[in-house]
Amino acid sequence: MESNEKSAETTTTEPEAFVRPDGWMYRSIKIGRWDLGWYASPHIQLGMIAFVCFMCPGMFNALQGLGGAGNTDTQVADQMNMALYSTFAVVGFLAGGVVNRIGIRIALAFGGIGYTIYSISLLVSVHKSVGGFNIFAGALLGVCAGLLWAAQGTIMMSYPPEARKGRYFTWFWSIFNVGACVGALIPLGTNIHVKVAKTVTDGTYIAFIVLMAFGAVLALFICDADKIIRKDGTKVILMKNPSWKSEVIGMWQTVRSEPCVLLLFPMFWSSNWFYTYQQNGLNAAIFNTRTKALNDFLYWFAQIVAALFLGPLLDLKYFRRSVRAKGALAFLLSLTMVIWGGGYAWQKWYTRESTAPYDPVKNPDGFHAWDWSHKGYLGPMFLYFFYGMYDACWQGVVYWMMGSLGNSGRKLANLAGFYKGLQSAGSAVVWNMDRVKTPYMDELASNWGLLAGSILIAAPVFLFKIKDHISIEEDLADVNETAEDVLPPHLLERKRMGETI
Template structure:
């Protein structure tokens, strides 16, 4: 039997193990991976459903109207309801508030398969819009503020890969479950599988660390602790408003608003009009899987470009801008050629992967549509990360981003629900993207060099001189 010395050894070993676990859990990249997994399960599976065209239903109008309700609710809550709650309670509570609304929406679609209760689908879409505000504001604040400045491109790339792997795997699940389907709508098992994965992602949010417990490589914390309920919601709301007004004095963020507006604008055209109206159900599932896999590829590519060590941050901003401009106009040019060809066929939901060469061209176009989505949104997040280094300032910018992203998406889905001609929808998308890039150019050219260590964010006054305390905390 061991004596006191042996017990001391076991005690010290246990403390060392707990300290190591805490160190790993509190690192920025671990938190990036965890929030990526939450998004893999929740919005990733939602994207897999949306990527089927009409959320897997034969009539896409119900899904389009539900998406309008979702995006309108997101736009209304992302800048008003969410930021004060984020300030009071931090990202974990926001994720737990928002995460359960994803399986609710999937359940509403399952119900629609049997009851055709469109009101329930639309109402669940609106509830999901509020929940999505909580999830995405928390996610954005974590992604753009937890890592050090010169590692934010890598963090964005990691997130985009894991998050979109969810959409890819979800679409492959649908592909397998509906391979022999001739009905044009997905089966109950598809929605049930999505619900189970979404529920797991919601529970995973309990592992997210608050900013004051996240310790960067240089020893600084990612941000201060949440304020709690001591100041109350109304006082917190006023405080958030004052902070937003202060953050809004940076003119560069306002020039990015058109880019934010466009960030989800093309989803309705690509998912319903291109994928939903052109391809068979099983091919839509396959296309959806590759669309999200393309986003993984796109996230890696642009994340690597935006973290090139031998370029300054202003140079990386210009490189990212040029890359998005060139790839965007090339891809949408291919989209114009496809749309003219598709219109000439006069067919609906007819193109299948069994058609061989005829399928290859449209398939690759849809793949590159997915990659471009990653290029565009990753660049928007990187620009926000370059303007805001603290979690609370980042939450303001992400709230602004989500508000205008949702507003643009709601307009686009309403255009889609009103059955505007496909070529008109493409033209609107392309014109808005070009105009947004033009307006954003002065903001891109005004990006400043990365701050030096010790001046990383506006919370550094709470962090300096406490390196030893941070390293030994357990």
């Protein structure tokens, strides 16, 4: 799958100068005086995948944000997540080629199934020891999520015009995290009077299961990339008659054509490393059930706040894209030092041993989990909120960076696969660190060091490799398509006259 874009200025101001194909997918959707565009348009399809992610990974994030996936014993979640991210790492790395081969719609629908089964296994584990089922559910979700996120990355990075890639991230990330916020309100509502640390109710898990299943069904109604037409008439470039062999070759071509992407691999690796520490080493370690749910809500709400200002800044037309890349580098490095410095100041206060949970029989001298009414609550609450903002800023800058390396859907699908594969490999390692009870301070140090170090390693890409515009010739370089396949007549004529498209 590949996408081609015009120059930023032309794409956003060009009047509609083409005739849309016949069919319901291309008829205008109007609500009163508002013309929302047509069904097979990039922004409608981005909205749909955002709602799929609202229901599936959004609810999953809310569940994970409780620490231990809602269970006071984090061992079950640690083992499931090790299985999850181990398979995710393998499948995710190859998922770009798979999505190019089977299409976005099938990849998304299959991807949504794993989230439902994962939550079902958690519900069963509350009542009966089903270790085998838990591990299977985690491993299956790794396969499913690998395909879902590769398809999502393809849409978010290759469908929009160059001038709006940051805004597309904002739209997607905001809707997606509204799902996590709603998901966090479910355990908050069902446990509002629970002031001791305990496993969430069955009703909480059932609500997650229903919503995730709905998301898997919704994915079936998303268009494949060959149906998409942008406002200027351009189409998403697809590899004609892709084979498994051509897609394996395509992954190699992605690295060969942009070897600088290897410098981004440490950023990919560390991009989910912090979840384990934040969710288990802070939220689950310190707070009771209802307070964990409140923190969870604030974490995902903070992501919406951050995405709303980050996307427009990344697209700021007053500065060339190469200049914005340098600004993004400085911003992300500064944010890393400030927020994780605050995390270090807080972490000095406690250890894994000092927060071992109170148990009247097994540990009568144990730690009594904090409630939101606790006098010292506001400090870690704001820290957790800023951790959420940091997550959105990190993911947004990385997605924007990958999207700035090209507009080709095939290339960007492979980059999304590399991103999710390495991200998941890192997650598998850090969940195992938590399983073996690595000291919290060591977990924090690994986060701070990896994040800051990976930014410095990626700095040459930010500083030297981001172009202000990618031409259609560059995007078509590794596919058997021509400009005639993807450009409408009025843009083809302009191209023949020597304009850069």
